[in-house]
Amino acid sequence: MENRTNLLRYALGIVYFHFGLLKYFRDLSSAELIAEQTIMKFSLYAFDAHTALLFLATFEVIIGLGFLFNFKPKLIFCLFLLHMAGTFIPLFVFPEIAFKFAPFAPTLEGQYILKNIVFLAAGWAVLYPQIKSKGMKSRVEEK
């Protein structure tokens, strides 16, 4: 079972780790604008752009490492779901950037976000079975 999803796991790990790492280097990530602005706006400007980006970078790198090393699937799954939910926020807080014409004519940024449904499905396919089987095991042990 695990071997079948290994490829998917590494792929997710690479993308999360790589694109997360980029965000530590000021001005290098192409997602900087939308990521910073979204976090700033969503946090009601409690964060400044720097903090926002560092926060997101750390979040993504942890998820990336989680996928690559396959550790703590439950924790990573939670972080992953949270992150995935976060990536869809710009559709609502910056519809002007995400859509040429909402909701069926996205801009390039909009497409970048909407394609995350594939990520969501992939992450689910990798992590959910592990959590479920572990959860069952522990329940069995309790008995």
Added chain:
Amino acid sequence: MKFIKKNAIALLIIVLISTGVYFSYQAYKGTDLSRIPVQVKKTSAQNPYKEAPNSSRITNKGVEQLKVYPSIQKGMRTPFDLWNYYGKGDSSFGSPNLPMRFEQWVDFNKKQKPKLMADVDAYMNGRFNFDSRAIPGQFMSGGRKPIMAGPVTRLPRGIDSFETLADLAPEEIKKRDLFPFKPLAHPIQSTAHMVFPDSWVAIHPQHKRLDVDMDIPEDYLPEFPPPLFLTTHKELGDVTGGQEITLDNFFEMFDGIISPEQMEGLKELLRPTPTTWFNHTSHRITEEPSQGVACLDCHVNGHTNGAFELAPDSRPNMARLRVDTPTMRGNYNLMLLSSKRSIRSMDHFAEVEEYFDGDPGMQQSIGPRAAKREVTNRMGDFNSIIDYPPAPKLNPLMRLIPGKATESELRGEAVFHGKGQCDKCHYGPAFTDDYMHDLQVERFYVGRPEGPIKTFPLRGIKDSPPYLHDGRLPTLADAVEFFNIVLTLKLTKQEKEDLVNYLLAL
């Protein structure tokens, strides 16, 4: 060992990506796309000296504590503490295109405005105690608007008075982050452009912006409409009769008292022309298309209504300094016009100020004013008869007449020419030396230096609050506290009070 073996692939991936990203960053920094201005050896340009000496990488000195400007698009919010940032823009050139459809642009700005203005109010009230307390018996030259008492700048936590603060060394003020007079940014420095006072917008709704309103309370702005005094008709006093001069009434008001050339110049000063964000195209910040802005929309009646802008002389937009509109009164006496551009004549000013953002490319796209030399000369002709308001206590040598001045004003004059050293830079008929000075205010806080600024004149100064190029000093008392600290003068409370009274008499 076992861990490495088991995770060999993951580790390899991490090492590869990390080194790849690191080296990409080193190569990317300082290139034309990057916003981090590191100078690197230029290889693309033909260099007659083949290999320039010292052409190795220059690092940015003194910016270690600064942050790089955030990524923004037109219309997006920018930090209020922009002095903490530095960096390069994507390009020096502007584009007449919006980053989205016009309907989306309107929505975007309307949605953003309420929270922005709430944050602006909170920020301004955090910096200033706008209690609208007036100085008893003191009015601006029109005789209607009271002059506000100060200082209204709030002291930093843990400091009980401006005297205590002024006793500290600059390094200490900087280290403990105690400087209360840091620069003031435009509330939205991505779009930037002109922001008019509420009293102006109420009568001229075409200047109501979708995205932002004036951030300084009406009490701390110049009187509106202000009086206009002519060098050529001192006997007439205020020639406007308390009205705003407009394209409709200027002829009646001035026929028979000014020359044909001046009349033509005045008409041009009143004629609106398209600007970067007030115009007929969709690159605008008003809901309806607009005819634009006229010189005297900010310099109302040859004075100022306190509208502010960004100085056009730098890029990116976030590096441009906020500037509030200076008066045109007595400009005939100035050798140096505008805070940084060192413009030498009013004719010339009328030429260059055709486009307020200093972007000739945008001018082509949005509609140039295209005023010919003769026309800008005539605008200069009118500007040069705009006089200062009367200062009945000053003699021809610009000294107080003892019989007319109060004790306090006389003591203030002594401080101005003595302990305060104000006259080192503020002297002559306009109280300016016509030089630019670097006050090096960054000695007192961590921030990007603002560089040299022209000495603004002090004649008639009571009529043009707020003070300093960006209006960060709402009252004259704030200005005196500012200079007391910046010039490390250690003036006493009494001396500062006297100095304010003296400035009110100029």
